[in-house]
Amino acid sequence: MRATTNDALKLVIVGGFGVGKTTMVGSVSEIRPLSTEEIMTQAGVGIDDASGVRHKSTTTAAFDFGRITLTEQKVLYLFGVPGQERFWFLWDQLFAGSLGAVVLVDTRRMADSWYSVDRLEHHAMPFVVAVNRFGPGPGLDEVRDALSLSGDVPLLDCDARERQSCKDVLVTLVRHLTHTYDRSPAQESTP
Numbered sequence: 001m002r003a004t005t006n007d008a009l010k011l012v013i014v015g016g017f018g019v020g021k022t023t024m025v026g027s028v029s030e031i032r033p034l035s036t037e038e039i040m041t042q043a044g045v046g047i048d049d050a051s052g053v054r055h056k057s058t059t060t061a062a063f064d065f066g067r068i069t070l071t072e073q074k075v076l077y078l079f080g081v082p083g084q085e086r087f088w089f090l091w092d093q094l095f096a097g098s099l100g101a102v103v104l105v106d107t108r109r110m111a112d113s114w115y116s117v118d119r120l121e122h123h124a125m126p127f128v129v130a131v132n133r134f135g136p137g138p139g140l141d142e143v144r145d146a147l148s149l150s151g152d153v154p155l156l157d158c159d160a161r162e163r164q165s166c167k168d169v170l171v172t173l174v175r176h177l178t179h180t181y182d183r184s185p186a187q188e189s190t191p
Contacts, residue, residue, distance in 0.1 A: 007074045010097050011173065013064075014081050014120070015104035016112025020132040020160035021080035022064045024104060028166035029066025029078065068170075076170070095119075100177045101127040102169055104160065107137030110146050117147055126180045128154040130169045 013021045064080030081094050095101075103116045113129075120127045131143055138146070140155050149155060154172050159165040 008077060009070075009074060009099055010077045010079065011170070012079045012081055012094055012098045012101045013104060014101055014116040016106065016109055016116070017082075019104045019106045019109075019112065021104055024102075024132075024158075024160040024166050024169075025064040025066040025078050025080040027161060027163050028068065028170065030069060031067050092123075095123055095125065098125060100173050100180075101125055102173055103127055103129045104158075105129055105131045105143065105147070106134055107131060107143060108134060110143065113147055117149070126173075126177055128156070128169065128173045128176055130156055130158040132158055132160045 013024055015021055064078075066078040066080075068076040068078070070076055079094050079098070101116075101120050103113055103120065105113045117127075117129075129143070129147065129149060131137075131140065140157065143149075144151075144153075144155055154176050156169065156172055158169045
């Protein structure tokens with residue numbers, strides 16, 4: 001980190017197993033990301049549901065970490081959380097100090113996103129939902145309905161392999177955070 005940096009901002013990327021969180025962190029990070037990807041072994045058979053991601057051979061065992069320099073003074077840290085249920089106990093620790101989150105969704109397995117949305121709502125953490133398209137699937141309105149998202153939650157398509165697409169998601173999240181945190185109680189009570 002530069003000596004001039006005085007603000008470190010933290011965002012988390014959550015979602016189901018194999019949805020593209022590690023890929024997203026790697027696509028957008030300016031540094032070589034720290035990754036805790038490990039080879040999947042027989043120990044996960046019957047524990048991790050790999051049915052929707054048959055060609056996946058690795059899994060995140062703790063978290064992924066990346067960095068983006070915003071200005072001389074501000075740095076954005078990205079934490080990709082593991083998606084399997086057996087690692088959910090890590091989420092609360094990774095959420096600590098986070099300003100907001102990206103929920104990455106695979107429309108082939110939308111039910112895998114419910115826990116992410118639920119945990120973020122429980123923590124009252126602002127978030128956006130990004131649909132990582134693996135092929136044709138339901139439109140954004142259908143995704144919003146399936147996840148019971150309120151109209152104020154930004155929802156957009158993305159490709160976790162593409163840097164610009166990931167940047168667009170993060171810009172959307174930062175705008176959403178700015179709007180969320182700029183609203184004061186006095187403004188909300190004004191008719």
